[in-house]
Amino acid sequence: MIFNSVTYILLLIIVVPLYWAFPYRIRLILVFFSSLLFYAFWRVDFLWIMLLSVFTDYIVALNLPFRSYAQKKMLLFVSLGINLGLLFYFKYLLFFANNAIRFANIFGTDFDNIPLNIILPLGISFYTFQTISYTVDVYRGFIKPEKDFILYACYVTFFPQLIAGPILRASEVIHQFAKRIPFSWENVIIGLRRIIYGLFLKVVLADNISPLVDDGFLMPVESISAIDVWTLAFLFGFQIYFDFSAYSHIALGSSRIMGIYFPENFHFPYMASSPKDFWRRWHISLSSWIRDYLYLPLAGIKVNDKSIGGLGNITLNKRKNRALFATWAIMGLWHGANWTFVLWGIFHAFVITAYRILTPLTLKLPYFIRNIGGIAVTIPLMMLAWIPFRSSSIDISFAMWLKIVRPNEYWGLGMKENIYLVTTLITLGFVMTYFLKYTLAPYIKRKGALAIITAETLMFSILIPLVIVFLRPINQFIYFQF
Secondary structure (H helix, E strand, C coil): CCCCCHHHHHHHHHHHHHHHHCCHHHHHHHHHHHHHHHHHHHHHHHHHHHHHHHHHHHHHHHHHHHCCHHHHHHHHHHHHHHHHHHHHHHHHHHHHHHHHHHHHHHCCCCCCCCCCCCCCCCCHHHHHHHHHHHHHHHHHCCCCCCCCHHHHHHHHHCHHHCCCCCCCCHHHHHHHHCCCCCCCHHHHHHHHHHHHHHHHHHHHHHHHHHHHHHHHHHCCHHHCCHHHHHHHHHHHHHHHHHHHHHHHHHHHHHHHCCCCCCCCCCCCHHHCCCHHHHHHHCCHHHHHHHHHHHHHHHHCCCCCCCCCCCCCCCCCCHHHHHHHHHHHHHHHHHHCCCHHHHHHHHHHHHHHHHHHHHHHHHCCCCHHHHHHHHHHHHHHHHHHHHHHHHCCCHHHHHHHHHHHCCHHHHCCCCCCHHHHHHHHHHHHHHHHHHHHHHHHHHHHHHHCHHHHHHHHHHHHHHHHHHHHHHCCCCCCCHHHHC
16 A cells, blocks of 8 residues: 555545544554554565564563663664564575675686565565664663553554654654544644645656656666766656655654654755755654664764764764764665665765865855855755666766766757756756745745635645646655665
């Protein structure tokens, strides 16, 4: 079951009224079994994998407070072993095994690739990270283990965020499920508004950009120019943003109509003024998870603040540099079992390292110049990073990157004219939307309720017909494959 389908809309129509009508305990049971039904629409035979992670971390967390330090570590390793073991088998076993075979063949062996067909369970990367964060937070003493299994299971399996996030922390969600939230029309209206936004971004924008991106990346690299490379980088950057932020909008909206608040997962990332700022705005739940549960331990930075805030002024040293590159390589592999994703991660590690080195040199510049200059440099770099993310091989990625540094490659256009027009209009539209949000929207709010109702009526009278016309479950969300 996917968000951009009539089936999902029917699920909400059935579940939401029952959710508000039922008493607290039955409400939790409804959420849990609705989430299992939601997942079973994909593959009912894969439910056991998710439930194994759920049961493992529930039992481990319950036992952590009563054990010695050594026993706590052992229990934590059990949790990590089972969760990461499942993730490794289903997502990475064939990748590493076939790479090992190819490496061995360099030295004269004649092994064939392993003829296995392992299906990647939907959402395994997301719910695995969610259960791990719960156990680690209990281990660190940040939260207490939840004794109510259904309540804990609702946190992990809640269907709006089950497949592609946001990756939630137990401290953000469990306390919301732990009480009977009173019905609020305001929550319903805000939630429906977010769902419509998300459907518009997905079915009207992302799905219609997708064929243009596919056609462009299928072209031989020799036949495209540097301008084509830039165009494809920007176009795919917008496609994946519209697609993934659409999922997040629908997830946040679906949970909001049930009175559950999720943290924002995107905040105009293509208006970021630095690589660091970009990752504060893009897939916020993942970047903060990677920081708190991977980078900090690898960098030797003790996590002792229950809020786990910013890192502050981190000096450059060898361990932190190694941790940075290792973290980004792992982050790349998290996205997919392919060396192109590792290259994507290493690219970001180099860009962030360069930013750390150059930042002290720019501090004397006026803030306005530093901010505008930062945006002008950051966004092209972030778009170029999408090339290995979308390319079919590392060779193609480097071939495309090389074109942009060769002046003679800027002659000629190898794609259809409408691709350049679409990319330009989307770029201008994105910038315009950002400024309208922070200039026109506050102005309308100051004018009062009538102005707000008029503006929203006008906007949704355009969005809703477009969603109805384009709503068709032909394209799943990009992040479903991760």
